[in-house]
Amino acid sequence: MASSTARVASQKALEDPLALLPCSSIAEFKKGQLIYNQDQPSTSIYLVIEGKVKVSRMADDGRQVVVDIYQPDEFFGESALLNLPQRSEQAAALDNTRLMAWSTAEIEDMVTKRPRLAVALLQIMARRSIDFTRRIESLSMDNIARRLARSLIRFADRLGTREEDGSSRMAPFTHELLAQYVGTSREIVTHYMNHFRKEGYLQYSRRGIVLYRDALGEWLRQNA
Amino acid sequence: MASSTARVASQKALEDPLALLPCSSIAEFKKGQLIYNQDQPSTSIYLVIEGKVKVSRMADDGRQVVVDIYQPDEFFGESALLNLPQRSEQAAALDNTRLMAWSTAEIEDMVTKRPRLAVALLQIMARRSIDFTRRIESLSMDNIARRLARSLIRFADRLGTREEDGSSRMAPFTHELLAQYVGTSREIVTHYMNHFRKEGYLQYSRRGIVLYRDALGEWLRQNA
Numbered sequence: 001m002a003s004s005t006a007r008v009a010s011q012k013a014l015e016d017p018l019a020l021l022p023c024s025s026i027a028e029f030k031k032g033q034l035i036y037n038q039d040q041p042s043t044s045i046y047l048v049i050e051g052k053v054k055v056s057r058m059a060d061d062g063r064q065v066v067v068d069i070y071q072p073d074e075f076f077g078e079s080a081l082l083n084l085p086q087r088s089e090q091a092a093a094l095d096n097t098r099l100m101a102w103s104t105a106e107i108e109d110m111v112t113k114r115p116r117l118a119v120a121l122l123q124i125m126a127r128r129s130i131d132f133t134r135r136i137e138s139l140s141m142d143n144i145a146r147r148l149a150r151s152l153i154r155f156a157d158r159l160g161t162r163e164e165d166g167s168s169r170m171a172p173f174t175h176e177l178l179a180q181y182v183g184t185s186r187e188i189v190t191h192y193m194n195h196f197r198k199e200g201y202l203q204y205s206r207r208g209i210v211l212y213r214d215a216l217g218e219w220l221r222q223n224a
Numbered sequence: 225m226a227s228s229t230a231r232v233a234s235q236k237a238l239e240d241p242l243a244l245l246p247c248s249s250i251a252e253f254k255k256g257q258l259i260y261n262q263d264q265p266s267t268s269i270y271l272v273i274e275g276k277v278k279v280s281r282m283a284d285d286g287r288q289v290v291v292d293i294y295q296p297d298e299f300f301g302e303s304a305l306l307n308l309p310q311r312s313e314q315a316a317a318l319d320n321t322r323l324m325a326w327s328t329a330e331i332e333d334m335v336t337k338r339p340r341l342a343v344a345l346l347q348i349m350a351r352r353s354i355d356f357t358r359r360i361e362s363l364s365m366d367n368i369a370r371r372l373a374r375s376l377i378r379f380a381d382r383l384g385t386r387e388e389d390g391s392s393r394m395a396p397f398t399h400e401l402l403a404q405y406v407g408t409s410r411e412i413v414t415h416y417m418n419h420f421r422k423e424g425y426l427q428y429s430r431r432g433i434v435l436y437r438d439a440l441g442e443w444l445r446q447n448a
Contacts, residue, residue: 014306057361060448065361081343081350082238088354111342118335118342119305125349126305130312132356137281137289139363140407183364224284 015120018073021047021110024100029093037090042080044101048072051097052159052171056180057089066181068131069094071159075124080104094171139183146223147182148192149216152202156211163210170209239344242297245271245334248324253317261314266304268325272296275321276383276395280404281313290405292355293318295383299348304328318395363407370447371406372416373440376426380435387434394433 026049029035035046038058046053048070055067055076067089070076079087083104102110111118138150160168175189182189196202201216202209250273253259259270262282270277272294279291279300291313294300303311307328326334335342362374384392399413406413420426425440426433 057357059361059365063365065357065364067357067360078346078350079354081347082354089357108343111346112339115336115339115342118339118346119332121346122302122335122342122349123305125346125353126302129349129352129356130303130306132353132360133281133289133291133313135360136291136356136363136407137283139360140289141283141287183360 014123015116017075017117017120017124018047020114020117020120021102024102024106027099027101029097029099031093031096033093035091035093035097035099036077036087038087040087042077042082042084042087042104044077044103045075045080045107046077046091047100048074048076049098049100052094053091053097053099054094054177055089055091064180065183066177069155069159075121077101078121078125081107144182144184144188145192145195146220147184148178148189149196149201149220151178151182152196152209152211153213153216153220156209156213160211166212166214168211168213170211172204172206172208238347239340241299241341241344241348242271244338244341244344245326248326248330251323251325253321253323255317255320257317259315259317259321259323260301260311262311264311266301266306266308266311266328268301268327269299269304269331270301270315271324272298272300273322273324276318277315277321277323278318278401279313279315288404289407290401293379293383299345301325302345302349305331368406368408368412369416369419370444371408372402372413373420373425373444375402375406376420376433376435377437377440377444380433380437384435390436390438392435392437394435396428396430396432 029051035053050072053070053076055070056064057067058064068076076091077087079089081104107121111121138147142150155173156168156170160170162168175193176186178193179186179189193202193204196216197204199219200212201219202211204210253275259277260268274296277294277300279294280288281291282288292300300315301311303313305328331345335345362371366374379397380392380394384394386392399417400410402417403410403413417426417428420440421428423443424436425443426435428434
């Protein structure tokens, strides 16, 4: 509860980067298409205009860890600010996706001319830091069932639409993708998704996931 | 190796926030003293002048996850940019520590007047994001021994001094603190610290840790 109160209370004070950025040309990517891989130099920051983007890290053995999923009006690729010779992550379109992109030099130039854009970007990155540390806490302390429950609630809050009955409707994330976010195998995610379905916390099909997020939040509290 | 090359290559292009910030008055904290807790509003960004600071998250059951340890010339408390009614973390002095602090309004004002400061802060936060996602990858994929090895190498690179024989000398981090960073119990950290000591990867005493980081890096590669 504390975090949603915080979100509302702080919302007023936050800058809106979208009001401060000039348009760039739009690039299109087909579902599944790679936007950049981790061997490429880090040269652009992207804004999602339409679709969804999965950013992930690839371990040496080919296993992926999903960093996050970005939706319209969200930025990714901010490592471009560091002018690194290689990104440490890859980005791929989860749906047919349209993006705007700005080079590092363009962003630095705009930030210099429009300091409120800098404050807006700093706020976005401060929020992401909190989000990453929350996930580090969950990975350090929670068992897989709890990690999965927290991840589903987070995706519902971030990417879902709230229905009148209090449930949240989300895209049909594959169990593979959830496993790459939670840090386990697809089989174990399927096991716990079945468990949560039987217990009435969610429904899922090829059309999407319906999550009873308040009930699942209560389950988290009761199974601490 | 890729990451240390990246660090060197990017260093030239990075802005230096310390050259761009005006001095503030200095606050002193004794070893062990709390700087802020997570129930306090988030109102200041801090710079370590002397000493070391531990930032951590506290779970409902009182267990701590160490977010990171900050040393002279490093910032913490950047969640102040979000004007949240509560911080999601606490900060405590690990040694006798001296800090400068700026309010959120002061930082926003300085960023507006000195846009290069904004770029510098954005770069710091982009680097922290990469660091957090690297840790999320390790927590998702590595067993405890590998997590501990990676954490020791990271602390050696960040906080240690390199000796002529290639070893790194660090402060005497307690096994408790390492456990709070790695996400396990103190007993398990002690078990693996003993193991690494017997295998010749490190020495430790109350005076500090000496880490043979290249040898431990090789161990990580061989035990993938």
